[in-house]
Amino acid sequence: MTHVFADQSKLSIEQIRNLPIMQSLGHKIFFDTNLSNPPGQACSSCHDPKTAFSDPDLDLPVSRGAVEGKTGTINAPIVMYTAFIPAFHFDSEESLFIGGQFLDGRETTLEEQAKKPFLNPDEMNNPDKASVIEKIRNASYAAEFKLVFGQDALDDVDKAYDYVASALASFERSAILSPFTSKYDYYLAGAVKLSEQEERGLQLFEAKDKGNCAACHPSRPIDGRPPLFTDFTYDNLGIPSNQKLLEAKGADFVDIGLGKTAKDDTDNGKFRVPTLRNIAKTAPYMHNGVFTSLREAVDFYNTRDIDGKWPKPEIAATMNTEELGNLGLSDQEVDDIVAFMRTLSDGYESGEHAKIESAGAINLPYVRIEGQDVASKIYSVRMEQITAEQNSPLYHVTQLKELSLADDVYLNDIPYYSLDTGILEIPAIKKEHENGKQSTYVAQFKQTTPNGNLVFELGYYKEWQ
Ligand code: HEC
Ligand code: HEC
Structure with a gap:
């Protein structure tokens, strides 16, 4: 029986993204420099995260292979967002070729593409599939490989090679490679x-x-x-x-x-x-x-x-x-x-921090709102103070706007509101003082609902030293 993870073609991108163990395995294979002949070159050597998973070497327009003196024939492209490239096909309506992996479209899917570099003499230069699988059998992640694909997953070379390609493709479809955070x-x-x-x-x-x-x-x-x-x-x-x-x-x-x-x-x-x-x-x-x-x-x-x-x-x-x-x-x-x-370019930091403005208004450019049965969404929120009491002032929400950020992997430290507990945590909120100095606080608010209004009471705050 083939393992459920082996055939991803029937799954949507969203479903594949929910296969973290498979992605993490693919991640390890992608960065493993033992998988070339001679050892020293990984997929990541030519597709380096520092240069958005493209070739970091600027001297040469093409990539150097694992064997000294060998080079490819084409400028190594970015592997980010390749998950969205449709399978190679001829669109008869438009009378055009569309999609396919590689700049000439010669491989239909990410899985098929991933099988090529290991055996390409200009790239990772292994003589055959068996030698790649032998290296995986000895890899630190061999046990993880069997956990994902089954205890006998490394016994049959052809099947094992397909699994390697599946794991790599899964990593390539992960949010790491398509973050949408520019x-x-x-x-x-x-x-x-x-x-x-x-x-x-x-x-x-x-x-x-x-x-x-x-x-x-x-x-x-x-x-x-x-x-x-x-x-x-x-x-x-x-x-x-x-x-x-x-x-x-x-x-x-x-x-x-x-x-x-x-x-x-x-x-x-x-x-x-x-x-x-x-x-x-x-x-x-x-x-x-x-x-x-x-x-x-x-x-x-x-x-x-x-x-x-x-x-x-x-x-x-x-x-x-x-x-x-x-x-x-x-x-x-x-x-x-x-x-x-x-x-x-991905990984943009908006520089927009949670801020206490003059007159006690609070501006939260990003707040993650979620509950047990409610999917996480990001909102921008503005709250204004309604009582002048010093101890536990009350704020009401004057603006609440849902943001359609496609992915929030870079937004981990943002304020968080739980619909289940009614607590709003703000890990870092800045306040500029009149003398120009800035302080950063950590704060917690608790929702109260007097007369059906959305009101928050300051629970505690503490200045960062
Ligand atoms: C007719 C379609 C077409 C139009 C219009 C077009 N491009 Fe392109 N673009 C391409 C193709 C095809 C390539 C790849 C060509 C190649 O590698 O030979 C490309 C490549 C590029 C690249 C290099 C990408 C890389 O990874 O090396 C940049 C940058 C670029 N285009 C920017 C632009 C900008 C800016 C404009 C408008 C001024 C533009 N393109 C208009 C089709 C187009
Ligand atoms: C020696 C450098 C090198 C190594 C190692 C390498 N690649 Fe590539 N990769 C390239 C080049 C060059 C291309 C473009 C080839 C072409 O279009 O003909 C490419 C293309 C790709 C593409 C297609 C991108 C697109 O836009 O069509 C993917 C996906 C990819 N590589 C993934 C991998 C994986 C996975 C590995 C490891 C198993 C790997 N690469 C190892 C150089 C390399």
């Missing part, structure tokens, strides 16, 4: 404002007669899900060759992208539209890493068709000549678009 997410949730420049950049990014970027990198929520900044289609932007890559791979080297997968010359030079989430952290850019900065990438869209400005395209025949090439953006407008793209 400044732009908070902006969409109504929790923060963009700066003036970022706001201008967003408008230029979306305007059809300006950047027109959103035509391929959609920037607005779809069906209530925050935008992924890719429509998963394929395009040839007319990217020039990367000399560094030609030095490493030979002067004739060119990757034809989708042409290989679709087996059709008219698709040569096309690559899947990548997500722009965390784009500020994943230089260099494009499939061959030819651009070293975001500014250069936007400049290319803006001026590709201006004579003499850029070297000729790698593949000219299939190049998109309609949506880019001469956008007529000013230097300032290019900078604005770059500033906007910088708001797409």
Whole structure:
């Protein structure tokens, strides 16, 4: 019998996210540097969390393999948000290829993708599946592996290899890799404002007669899900060759992208539209890493068709000549678009803390509200003091707004209100004094309900030393 966790294809992303033990196993495999030949390289070597799970090495446009001197052929992409890439397919209505893992879509699912790097001689270089499974049998997490997939899970090499891929895919589908915690997410949730420049950049990014970027990198929520900044289609932007890559791979080297997968010359030079989430952290850019900065990438869209400005395209025949090439953006407008793209990095801290304002009003930009039978939601709350008593002043809630933050993994230390106990805990609330000094308190409020009004009584507060 196959183990219940082995076939995730029937589960929704939400259900998979509720498989923490499987994710934690996948996490360990992803970071295990023993799984290469020779040892020393893990998935995380080329997909490092410090650079949003892309290759941290800036010297080379491609990744170094486990074997000295071996390199891949393409700029290692971000593994974040790959969980949302649909399976590779041809959309007959739009007459377009969509989705698939790898920039040329050659693997249908995350599971199939995860089986490749271990055996790729340019990457982790194991001779066969059996040698990978032998390493897993000796790994510190072998017992955990059996706990997840069954006591005999490592006995049959083929099955075990499938389980390894399942665990990796499960980790890749976890909230760790798709947190949706960029400044732009908070902006969409109504929790923060963009700066003036970022706001201008967003408008230029979306305007059809300006950047027109959103035509391929959609920037607005779809069906209530925050935008992924890719429509998963394929395009040839007319990217020039990367000399560094030609030095490493030979002067004739060119990757034809989708042409290989679709087996059709008219698709040569096309690559899947990548997500722009965390784009500020994943230089260099494009499939061959030819651009070293975001500014250069936007400049290319803006001026590709201006004579003499850029070297000729790698593949000219299939190049998109309609949506880019001469956008007529000013230097300032290019900078604005770059500033906007910088708001797409996860782990944004809004800097908005719980605060005691003058006249005793309390501003709580984020409060987690939950109860035993009520799912956790995040609200912004404002409370104003109604009695001037010093000992246990009463506050009533004057604003209560639900925020649609997609995920709250980075919001762990925020105030918490339990519907079951009626207690509001504030782990850190700041107050600015008239002399400019700031104090931080920990405070607890208890809900009372005089005459049916939502009123909170200050239980205790204590200043942090
Ligand atoms: C030596 C560097 C290297 C190692 C090690 C490596 N990868 Fe990759 N990874 C790449 C490159 C390069 C690509 C892009 C290849 C392509 O598109 O043809 C890629 C693509 C991917 C993609 C597809 C992303 C997308 O947008 O299509 C996923 C997912 C991924 N890797 C996961 C993994 C996992 C899981 C492991 C470990 C089992 C791993 N990688 C090990 C370099 C590496
Ligand atoms: C016609 C569709 C299309 C439009 C319009 C478009 N892009 Fe792209 N974008 C792509 C494709 C396809 C790639 C990958 C190309 C490659 O690697 O060869 C890409 C790649 C990028 C990259 C590099 C991503 C990475 O991970 O290396 C950035 C940055 C980018 N686009 C920003 C923009 C901006 C900014 C605009 C508007 C000025 C824009 N794009 C307009 C399709 C488009």
